[in-house]
Amino acid sequence: MIILGIETSCDETSVALVRNGRDVLANDVASQVQVHARFGGVVPELASRAHLRLLVPMIDECLSAAGLALEELDAVAVTQGPGLIGALLVGVETAKALAYASRKPLVPVHHIAAHLYAPFLRGEGAPYRHIVLDSSGRPSRLPQASSHCGVGQAPSESALDYPFVGLVVSGGHTSLVHVHNPRHFELLGETVDDAAGEAFDKVAKLLNLGYPGGPRIDALAERGDPQRFALPRPMLNSGDFDFSFSGLKTAVAKLVREQGPESLREDSQLVADLCASFQEAVIEVLLRKAAGALERTGVSRLAIVGGVACNRGLRAAAARYLPPSVTVVFPPPVLCTDNAAMIAGLAWHWRDMAPACPAHVEAQATIPLPSLPFSADSMLEKESARVYKFTGGRSRLRSSGRRGHTR
Ligand code: KG4
Ligand code: ZN
Numbered sequence: 001m002i003i004l005g006i007e008t009s010c011d012e013t014s015v016a017l018v019r020n021g022r023d024v025l026a027n028d029v030a031s032q033v034q035v036h037a038r039f040g041g042v043v044p045e046l047a048s049r050a051h052l053r054l055l056v057p058m059i060d061e062c063l064s065a066a067g068l069a070l071e072e073l074d075a076v077a078v079t080q081g082p083g084l085i086g087a088l089l090v091g092v093e094t095a096k097a098l099a100y101a102s103r104k105p106l107v108p109v110h111h112i113a114a115h116l117y118a119p120f121l122r123g124e125g126a127p128y129r130h131i132v133l134d135s136s137g138r139p140s141r142l143p144q145a146s147s148h149c150g151v152g153q154a155p156s157e158s159a160l161d162y163p164f165v166g167l168v169v170s171g172g173h174t175s176l177v178h179v180h181n182p183r184h185f186e187l188l189g190e191t192v193d194d195a196a197g198e199a200f201d202k203v204a205k206l207l208n209l210g211y212p213g214g215p216r217i218d219a220l221a222e223r224g225d226p227q228r229f230a231l232p233r234p235m236l237n238s239g240d241f242d243f244s245f246s247g248l249k250t251a252v253a254k255l256v257r258e259q260g261p262e263s264l265r266e267d268s269q270l271v272a273d274l275c276a277s278f279q280e281a282v283i284e285v286l287l288r289k290a291a292g293a294l295e296r297t298g299v300s301r302l303a304i305v306g307g308v309a310c311n312r313g314l315r316a317a318a319a320r321y322l323p324p325s326v327t328v329v330f331p332p333p334v335l336c337t338d339n340a341a342m343i344a345g346l347a348w349h350w351r352d353m354a355p356a357c358p359a360h361v362e363a364q365a366t367i368p369l370p371s372l373p374f375s376a377d378s379m380l381e382k383e384s385a386r387v388y389k390f391t392g393g394r395s396r397l398r399s400s401g402r403r404g405h406t407r
Contacts, residue, residue: 001019001020001074001075001348001351002017002018002019002025002068002072002073002074003017003018003021003073003074003075003076003077003107003344003345003347003348003351004016004017004059004062004063004073004075004076004077004098004344005017005018005077005078005109005340005341005342005343005344005345005347006055006059006076006077006078006079006091006094006095006340006343007078007079007091007111007114007338007339007340007342007343008051008055008079008083008087008088008090008091009079009081009082009083009084009087009088009091009111009338010042010047010083010084010087010171010172010338011031011032011033011035011036011042011047011050011087011338012029012030012031012032012337012338012339013029013030013032013050013051013054013055013058014027014028014029014030014058014338014339014340014341014343015028015055015058015059015061015062015340016028016062016339016340016341016343016344017062017063017066017068017073017344018121018341018344018345018347018348020348021120021345021346021347021348021349022120022121022122022345022348023122023123024121024122024123024128024341024345025066025068026062026065026066026129027123027128027129027334027335027339027340027341028058028061028062028065028128028129028130028131028340029128029129029130029131029334029337029338029339029340030050030054030058030130030131030132030133031130031131031132031133032046032047032050032133032137033132033133033211033212034132034133034134034135035047035050035133035135035136035137036211037135037210037211037212038135039211040201040205040211041201041211042084042171044084044085044086044087045086046137047084047086047087048084048086048087048089048090049137050133050137051087051090051091052090053137054133055090055091055094056094059094059098065129070098070102071102073102073104074104074105075099075104075105075106075107075347075351075354076095076098076099076102076104076105076106076107076358077095077106077107077108077109077343077344077346077347077350078091078092078094078095078106078107078108078109078343078361079091079092079109079110079111079114079343080092080108080109080110080111080361080362080363080364080367081110081111081363081364081365081366081367082110082111082112082172082364082365082366082367083111083172083365084365085363085364085365088363088364088365089363091363092108092361092362092363093363095358095361096358096359096361099358100357100358100359104358105351105354105358106354106355106358106361107347107350107351107353107354108353108354108361109343109346109347109350110367110369110370111338111343112168112173112175112177112369113182113185113346113369113370114342114343114345114346115166115168115170115305115306115342116166116168116177116179116185116303116305117182117342117345117346117349118305118331118335118336118339118341118342118345119160119303119305119329119330119331119335120160120345121331121335121341121342121345123341128334130334159327159329160301160303160327160329161301162179162180162181162182163178163179163180163181163297163299163301164179164299164301164302164303164329165177165178165179165188165290165293165294165297165299165301165302165303166178166179166302166303166304166305167286167290167293167302167303167304167305167309168305168306169195169196169197169286169304169305169306169307169308169309169314170195170196170197170306170307170308170338171195171197171198171201171212171214171307172195172197172198173190173191173195173306174190174191174195174196174197174243174245174286175187175188175189175190175191176188176189176190176241176289176290176293177369178293178297178299179303182346182349182350183349183350183370183371183372184371184372185369185370185371186369186371187368187369188241188293188296188297189240189241189242189243189289189293190241190242190243191242191243191244191245192235192242192243192244193244193245193246194244194245194246194249195245196243196245196282196286196308197212197214197306197307197308198245199245199246199248199249199282200212200213200214200217200279200282200308201213201214202249203217203249203252203275203278204216204217206249206252206253206256207252207256207264207271207274207275208264209271214307214308214310214311215310217275217278217279218279218310218311218312218313220271220272220275220276221272221275221276221278221279221280221313222276222312222313223272223276224269224271224272224273224274224275224276224277225272225273225276225277226276226277226279226280227277227280228273228274228276228277229255229273229274229277229278230277231248231251231252231255231277231278231280231281232247232248232251232281233281233284233285233288234247234248234285235285235289236284236285236288236289241289241292241293241296243285243286243289245282248278248281248282252274252278255274256274259274276313279311279313280313280317283311283313283314283317283321284317284321286314287314287317287318287320287321287322288321290302290304290322291321291322291323291326294322294326300325300326300327301326301327301329302318302322302326302327302328302329303328303329303330303331304318304328304329304330305330305331305336306336306337307336307337307338308336309330309331309333309336310333310336310337315330318330350372353372
């Protein structure tokens, strides 16, 4: 069964083809980073316009690169939410038209649930094409069927199995989730203010490192001293699984003021040490809280997903903060940041959730993580007309700053 996935929840337009929920046949991502860079954050209107311009040609290109016709697909899947509503609408309405015209089921997928599925994807030899748009929103490199630009590929097998604890760390979300199976998610805790990626981006802005800040802080931290500045570890001992990063950002702002703009401009070691100290504070809080969640749930597997999971310091620190009995899995970087392969992959497990008519799928800026009824694979084979209901525990997965506003 081949599912075409569409992802447009924020500033990446992505189209992918995944077979049987596992094998990635294609994963094309167009990144709008340069479009938003001069504004220091995602501008929702610009994101929607770029999705609108790119999506249909990317669907065409993805299918033709894989040598597949629309008729050969078994279903279409799309990110329903959470995300920027205008951006989501472009994906959802396009997917509805595509599914309706080709008489395929349309599976609505939860973006965060899909991030938590990324570690299960396999992609040996599959094309992962990355298109970077220039600041005017035009592709600086058009996707060519012949030039597959590898930016990291999924491994041939995953070490992960259910149940596991998922640490979701992206520009819009920071949460700890007990993932019982691909349809049952239990939210353990989440950020009460900024998301981890948002904190990286804001601190990078304070240090004049440009947008997005995560990768730049990551690179500078490698040659910095994480012990030089003693920064707070917010909510480390709060006794729950919630996070808070806005106070940490304020502490960095105070240090920046104390050091003065001249030192920041002229002393590159100072900037590297600030980056390393900030990054270490974030990493320690994330991993110690994840360790607590593993202990509380009695689970021994941890998956770290979302854009911040690309961070090299975080990847290297896992062994330092987690007991050796814990299996830690990070998806390859290309599947950590937003992509449609995770949407098409999870849709295979949710395919009975396609409504009778694709027109019934609606984009939603906020949706709680679901606990979907029944998961036996034999039942999943049946075509059903149910629209999914959310019955999950804490039902307040926030759509925070980055997805709602520019910063
Ligand atoms: O998952 P993602 O692509 O989009 C959302 O769903 O939000 O995450 C983007 C976030 C940005 O805040 C970016 O700065 C951060 O992920 N990020 C990183 C790194 N690469 C991306 N943060 C820290 N280190 C990185 N290497
Ligand atoms: Zn995301």
